Amino acid sequence: MKPLLCDRLGHCPEMEPALKPDRGIWIHLASPLEPVWLFFPLPSAQFLSTDPLLLSLSLITGSVMAGAMFLFLEVRRPLRRLEQAMAEVRSGADGSPAPATGALEVRQLSLHFNSMLSRIQASERERQTMLAGIAHDLNSPLTRLRLRLQGGSAPGDSLLCLDSHAQLKLGADLDALGRITQQFLLFAGSGSREGFVEVPLHQLLEELSAHYDGQDLRLELDEIQALVQPIALIRAIGNLIDNALEYGEAPLLLRLILLNPYAYAIEVIDRGPGIPDQELDLAVEPFQRLDRARRGEGHCGLGLAIAKRIALVHGGDLLLNPISAAEGGGLCACFWGSCQPLERA
Structure with missing residues (x-):
């Protein structure tokens, strides 16, 4: 603007910008009498383009x-x-x-x-209540039958007149029923009310292995700290070891390995005949008994199912992996969990 005024007036006037109260320019006009300033307003700045x-x-x-x-x-x-x-x-x-x-x-x-x-949740509560109720209701008559069999019945009760062989068979049947009711109770609970505690898993498994003195059980344990339900975890791994001892062949290997900073695996490996590939998924389902893999008395097909439920509570799963003949044959039951699983409500 100033060059334009200079061209038109023939000289360059003095100019001062003004922002308040109005935006514009003060121009000093040449006057022989007194200084004269002319205010030239400028349009307000547009913040929004009209493009x-x-x-x-x-x-x-x-x-x-x-x-x-x-x-x-x-x-x-x-x-x-x-x-x-x-x-x-x-x-x-x-x-x-x-x-x-x-x-x-x-x-x-x-x-x-x-x-x-x-x-x-309602169906789960009803199922757990039903299983626990059946188990509790069976305990009392089983106890009375065992007392009568042993000659310790209450006054007025007649003793069973059985020979020694029949008494042994009946005692074995009562023991089998007792184990079944105990499995019902374990499956109904499966560690749901136990709190999570941070423990050294290798020490926990060493204590568990002490219960199997005299068995060909070998240990390979990494030092791992994890948040677990100790009683439920011991129950699950104990079920896997018992299953391997009953249906597998020695030597047994109990191995604890760290998969990554967030997960661990507990493997129970035996050298038995294993389970056919087509029946691996069925083996961990509740109340499933495989003729070639489960032939014991007093079992209702809940051992692996209990271990699987406990593994799920620990943020993991239970996997059954057959071992090839080139590697010696057998079965690997892999219980894996998260180092910090979600705690049950």
Whole structure:
């Protein structure tokens, strides 16, 4: 602006910018009498461009950002909470209801999940109550029968008149029924009410192996600290060892290895005939007895199922892997868990 005035006036006047109260320029005019200043107002600055292309790009950018924010707040975040709730159920934990927030479809999905979770938990409670009730109800008549068999019945009860061979057979049957009721109780509980404690797993397994003195049980244990339910874990690994001793062949190997900083594996390896590949999945199902792999008395097919349930509670699983003949044959029962599993509610 100043070069233009200089050209038109023939000289360059003194100029001063002004911001307040109005935006403009003060121009000093040459006057023989007194200084004269002329104020020339300037248009206000426009913060928004009137360029149509720029306005269109601004609108598109704003719409994309608003859509991304909507997806994050109303869809992605509620779906992540729903995924965490589903992970708890998948890990074997009781699980907690997912909050019904976010978009309409996400809220409906959360409500359906919560309804399904309620039915699953109610069915699980009924099943556990039924199994525990059956086991408890059977304990009393079994105890009375055992007392009568041993001649220790209450006054007024008649003793069973059986020869020694029949008494031995009846005693074996009563022991078998006692083991079955005990398995029912263990399967109904499966460590659900026990708290998680951080323990050295290698020491826990060494203490368990002391109960198998005289058996050909070898140890290969890494030093690992993990958050576990000690009683439930000992019960699960004890079931695997008992299963290997009864249906497998020596030597047995109990191995503890660290898979990664977040997971461990406890392997029980025997050199027996193993289980056919087509029956591996069936072997860990409740109340399944495989003729070629489970021939003992007093078992109802819950040993491996109990171990699997406890593994799920510990954020892992139970896998049965056959060992090839080139490697010596046998079966590897692999119990793996998370070092910090989700605690059951």
